Amino acid sequence: MKLPAFFALGALVATAAVTASAQDTAGRGATSTQPRSGAALFQQQCGICHLEGGTGTFMLARRLGQDNALLTNRTNLTDAYLRVVVRQGQQSMPRFTRVELPDDDLELIIAYLVGNSRESRR
Amino acid sequence: MQLILPPDVTAARFDQAMAAFAGVVGRQWVLADDEDRETYLDIYAPGNEEAHAPSAAVAPASVEEIQALLRIANEFRIPLWPISRGKNMGYGGAAPAMPGTVVLDLGRMNRILDVNEKFGYCVVEPGVGFYDLHRHLSENQIPLWMSIPGNAWGSVMGNALDRGFSASPYGEHSNNICGLEVVLANGEIVRTATGAMANSATWPLFKFGFGPSWDQAFVQSNFGIVTKMGYWLMPEPASTLSMNMSLPNPEDLGWLIDILTPLRMSRVIDQNIGIASYMGSATVSSQRSEWYDGRDALPEQVVRAIMDKTGAGWWNFGIRLYGDPEANEAHRKIIEAAFRERTEQPFRITRWTRGEGASGAAENSPARGGAPSPSVLPLQIVNWHGGRGGHLGFSPILPPDGKLVLEQLQRTRARFTEFGVDYSGTFYASGRHVINVNLILYDRDDEDMTDRCRKLFDALVKDAAQHGYGEYRTHLSYMDAVADTFGFNDRALWRMNETVKDVLDPNGIIAPGKSGIWPKNYRSARP
Numbered sequence: 001m002k003l004p005a006f007f008a009l010g011a012l013v014a015t016a017a018v019t020a021s022a023q024d025t026a027g028r029g030a031t032s033t034q035p036r037s038g039a040a041l042f043q044q045q046c047g048i049c050h051l052e053g054g055t056g057t058f059m060l061a062r063r064l065g066q067d068n069a070l071l072t073n074r075t076n077l078t079d080a081y082l083r084v085v086v087r088q089g090q091q092s093m094p095r096f097t098r099v100e101l102p103d104d105d106l107e108l109i110i111a112y113l114v115g116n117s118r119e120s121r122r
Numbered sequence: 123m124q125l126i127l128p129p130d131v132t133a134a135r136f137d138q139a140m141a142a143f144a145g146v147v148g149r150q151w152v153l154a155d156d157e158d159r160e161t162y163l164d165i166y167a168p169g170n171e172e173a174h175a176p177s178a179a180v181a182p183a184s185v186e187e188i189q190a191l192l193r194i195a196n197e198f199r200i201p202l203w204p205i206s207r208g209k210n211m212g213y214g215g216a217a218p219a220m221p222g223t224v225v226l227d228l229g230r231m232n233r234i235l236d237v238n239e240k241f242g243y244c245v246v247e248p249g250v251g252f253y254d255l256h257r258h259l260s261e262n263q264i265p266l267w268m269s270i271p272g273n274a275w276g277s278v279m280g281n282a283l284d285r286g287f288s289a290s291p292y293g294e295h296s297n298n299i300c301g302l303e304v305v306l307a308n309g310e311i312v313r314t315a316t317g318a319m320a321n322s323a324t325w326p327l328f329k330f331g332f333g334p335s336w337d338q339a340f341v342q343s344n345f346g347i348v349t350k351m352g353y354w355l356m357p358e359p360a361s362t363l364s365m366n367m368s369l370p371n372p373e374d375l376g377w378l379i380d381i382l383t384p385l386r387m388s389r390v391i392d393q394n395i396g397i398a399s400y401m402g403s404a405t406v407s408s409q410r411s412e413w414y415d416g417r418d419a420l421p422e423q424v425v426r427a428i429m430d431k432t433g434a435g436w437w438n439f440g441i442r443l444y445g446d447p448e449a450n451e452a453h454r455k456i457i458e459a460a461f462r463e464r465t466e467q468p469f470r471i472t473r474w475t476r477g478e479g480a481s482g483a484a485e486n487s488p489a490r491g492g493a494p495s496p497s498v499l500p501l502q503i504v505n506w507h508g509g510r511g512g513h514l515g516f517s518p519i520l521p522p523d524g525k526l527v528l529e530q531l532q533r534t535r536a537r538f539t540e541f542g543v544d545y546s547g548t549f550y551a552s553g554r555h556v557i558n559v560n561l562i563l564y565d566r567d568d569e570d571m572t573d574r575c576r577k578l579f580d581a582l583v584k585d586a587a588q589h590g591y592g593e594y595r596t597h598l599s600y601m602d603a604v605a606d607t608f609g610f611n612d613r614a615l616w617r618m619n620e621t622v623k624d625v626l627d628p629n630g631i632i633a634p635g636k637s638g639i640w641p642k643n644y645r646s647a648r649p
Contacts, residue, residue, distance in 0.1 A: 048253060048275065048498050055502045062409065062505070087157055089165050092504040092511040094215070097161040097208065098153055099181045099229040 038112025041105050046071065049093075056093065063091070072116055082110045123156055123163075126175050128201050128222040129647060136177065139198035143180045146190040151230070154178035162208065162225045164215040164598070166504060166512035168564065168576050174217035174598050176203065179225035185349050189309040191226070192347075195631045196307070201644070202226040203633050204347045206248035206280030211273050211501065212515045212561075213284070214598030219635030220647055226347065235350065236326075239264050242357050243300065243326040245350060248279045252496040265358035267493055269293050274496030279351045283341050285595055287557070289396045289550065290494065291444055292356045296341045301325040303350035304340055307627035312336075312346065326352030342595070344633035345626050356444075358493070360476050363443040363450040365457065365469035368435025375437055375531055375549060376524035377464050382551040383522040385460060390453050394552040397439040401546035404428045405503040405563065410544070417571075418542045447475070506544070509565035514575065516582045518591040520549075520556040527556055533585055534560055541578040543571075557594060583607065598635075602649055605638025620645075 042050075049056030050071045061069035068074055086106055089095040096106075127136050144152045153159075154177070162179050163171040180202075182188045195202050201223040208216025208227065216225060232249030237258065244255065244266075252274040259266055269292040271281055282295040292298055301317035315331035316324045329337065340348055369378065378397060385391045404413070414424045429436065441457060443450040458469065504511030520527055527549060538545040543562060550557040560582070564575045579600060586592070587607035596604045605616055619639045623630075630641025640648045 044253075048496070049501075053499075055499050058502060059505055087161060091509070092165075092501075094165045094209075094211075095161040095163075097179065097216070097227065097229070098158060099151070099179070099227045100207070102150075 036105070036108065038108040038110075038115075042072075042109050042112055045096075045101055045105070046109065059091065059093075071113055074113070074116075077113050077116075079110050079114055082113060123160055123172060123175065125156075125159070125177060126172070126222045127177055128199070128224070129220075129644060131199060131222075135198055136200070139194060139200045140178060140180075142194045142198070143191060146187050146194070147180060147182050151181040151183075152178065153181070153227075162216045162227075164217040165510075166212060166215065166514075167217075167566070168512060168514050168562075168572055168579070168597070168599065171217070173221065174214060174219065175221045176218050176225045177222045179227045181227040181230050183230045185303075185305060185311065188226070188228075188305050188347055188349065189311075192305065192307060192309045192631065195224075196629050199629055199643075200224055200631070201634050202347075202631055203636075204228060204248075206277035206283075207251055207275070208280075209251075209273065209276030210280065210284060211275070212513045212597065213595065217598060219598050219601060219633070220644060223634065228347075228349075231349065234258050237262075237264055237266070237355075238326070239266060241327060242266055243352055243354050244278075245326055245352050246278050247350060248277055248348065250278050251276065252278055252281075256496050259355075266355040267292075267358055268355060268496075269295060269298070270494045270496050271295070272500040273498055275498050275501075278353060279348065282351065282353065283343075283348060285342060287394065287550070288494075289394050289440075290356070290442075291392045292354060293394045294552075296338065298354040299337050299341070299351060300327065300329050300354055301352035302337055302340055302348050304346035304348050306346045307629070307631045311349075314340075315352075317352070326354075339622075342637045344636035344639055345622060347632060358476060359444040361445070361447045361450060362474045363447075363454055364440055364472045364474075365443075365454065366438075366440040366471075367461075367465075367467060367469050368433075368439075369437045369465075369467075370429075370435055372436050372531065372535075373528065376528035378437065378439070378524070379522060379527045379549070379551055379556060380524035381460050381464065383553065385457060386522075386551055386553040390456050391441055392444065393442060394550045394557075395439055395441055396548050396550050397437050398548040399546060400425060400429050400432070400434040400436055400438070401544065401561075402438065402548065403432050403434045405506045405546060405561075406500060407432065407502075409508060410506050411508065419539045420544050441469075447473075503546075503561060503563060506563045507565035507568070507571070509567040512564050512566045512572070514562040514564075514579060514597055515595075516560040516562060516579055517593050517595060518558050518582075518586040519594050520558055520591055522551065522554060522556050527558075530558060530586075530589070530591070534558075534582065537578055537581050537585065541574045541581070543575055543578050601635065602638045 057069045086096045140152050140154055158179060159176055162176045164174055180191060182191055203218035203223045204226040205216045206228050218225060228248035230249060231247040233247045234250055234255060235245040237244045252270050255278055256268055269288045269290040271286045271288050282299050285296045287293050287295055301315040304312045306312060314336045316322050316328050318331055340346055382395055413428055414420055443453050504513050520530055535545050546561040548559045562575045562578060564571045566572060583603050592607050593604045608615055616638060623639050624642050627641055630643045634641050634644045
């Protein structure tokens with residue numbers, strides 16, 4: 001049986017040598033094959049709660065009504081509001097650290113959601 | 123928020139240490155302003171979040187950076203609290219046990235280093251989440267199944283290292299660990315089991331190595347910082363057969379455990395069976411105000427109304443059989459025969475065969491068939507009361523005896539009623555033991571309710587210990603209390619843990635207070 005070279009090397013070498021078998025995980029680790037668009041980042045980072053059927057969507061439906069449950073349908077989102085909610089949490093929504101969601105990625109998500117919001121208002 | 127420094131560290135020394143950390147990881151990965159510190163607080167804390175406030179966070183990208191950070195931490199006596207993704211919801215989240223500790227956020231170390239389809243394992247770094255690994259397996263059409271906990275937002279490694287579990291054949295997640303890479307407090311890199319061979323050809327294949335086995339010593343532990351983990355995944359079965367049933371009365375739990383235990387021990391059933399009360403579906407699909415507005419625990423007539431409207435039984439459970447269809451059907455007949463001794467009620471049965479919607483379907487689509495998909499929907503429970511919701515889990519281990527389990531249920535329900543808290547329990551029939559997860563849900567804006575929940579928790583820990591039952595896992599605020607219940611021979615095991623801790627980590631750098639294990643320099647800080 002042949003195991004990847006990773007297992008036969010010391011740790012210092014291994015971290016540099018894993019590229020053949022390693023996969024950067026989507027989301028936090030950028031990969032050359034995955035565009036860093038606001039839409040893609042929203043899907044990865046926010047989508048687990050804020051797409052159709054997600055727990056965040058349920059909670060927003062209760063608080064703000066069905067029309068405002070999906071973030072991508074909202075017409076009243078602003079940059080500042082989104083920044084505060086993501087970093088400080090909202091009701092039972094946990095806060096996002098800058099490791100989990102770096103500022104650059106957050107700004108792309110905000111631009112995507114606020115852009116959507118503006119489009120919806122037209 | 124107020125900055126709490128580590129014990130015996132001056133502001134000037136702390137600033138020097140942060141500057142030195144920045145020299146290793148870069149300034150952007152030393153997170154030390156007010157907002158950054160707040161993001162590491164326990165948002166579901168049963169009380170004051172700042173009881174476990176970190177002084178900062180630092181996020182390395184490699185083993186070498188961890189080694190460099192440890193050198194600095196030892197020099198400046200800065201305690202570090204390693205987290206993988208910090209989603210230990212209900213147990214403290216990303217927050218440290220001892221206030222002032224710096225969070226060592228390993229979320230940037232998020233590579234899936236290997237997935238071996240033939241032998242059913244992966245090797246991952248701390249920051250790899252269940253969603254990440256699931257996406258990797260799906261996109262590459264790798265026929266391996268993950269065992270996924272109820273809240274799938276977290277890290278595969280972090281969950282295994284905290285003894286997370288699920289109801290699947292690979293559901294005891296710490297049991298899936300096969301070989302770890304660990305950085306000790308002195309910076310030395312150790313690999314466990316057969317990974318200790320310089321040219322190991324069997325690291326993720328054989329758990330025990332030669333000599334003492336150390337993998338489990340790094341579980342719920344503060345003896346080192348785990349940086350790589352060999353982890354077993356389940357080969358996709360040829361088919362599954364699911365058998366679901368609901369039972370109408372709380373007393374049904376006793377005979378149910380007595381039927382399931384021998385089936386589980388003989389491996390006719392090869393998974394832990396979660397037996398959830400009516401509250402399981404109610405807390406996910408509704409809010410308390412839709413049912414009742416009293417401040418006491420839900421009365422019996424409201425419980426029955428919930429059951430009537432949601433269609434849930436008092437208890438609800440599912441058995442899933444995995445393997446060749448012929449074997450599954452044979453096991454189904456054995457299980458049905460065992461249940462006929464106590465109930466005429468038939469199981470609701472569904473079947474899945476390999477190839478049915480397994481590939482190409484959306485990640486969370488039911489079309490994926492039997493393959494488990496990650497979800498965070500169970501986090502809905504924190505919204506039961508509205509406001510800023512929170513939850514705690516009180517989870518004692520019980521003997522798998524129907525009479526004893528029923529007695530524990532009755533004691534626990536009486537305590538919930540006494541403190542005016544809605545009972546929400548699940549019993550996991552796991553063969554030689556039962557894990558009894560009791561969810562305590564509260565509105566953090568309601569000080570009286572939160573206070574009653576804390577008192578309930580204290581009472582439950584004492585009640586369980588009196589009967590010889592200890593928790594398998596607990597929230598930061600209760601680690602010392604639960605550790606004290608493991609008190610044979612004047613806490614001999616914890617003295618041994620702390621002896622080992624002092625040898626491996628003489629400056630008490632790594633996770634002081636984790637699982638009630640305090641290094642000698644902070645032992646006086648023990649609450």
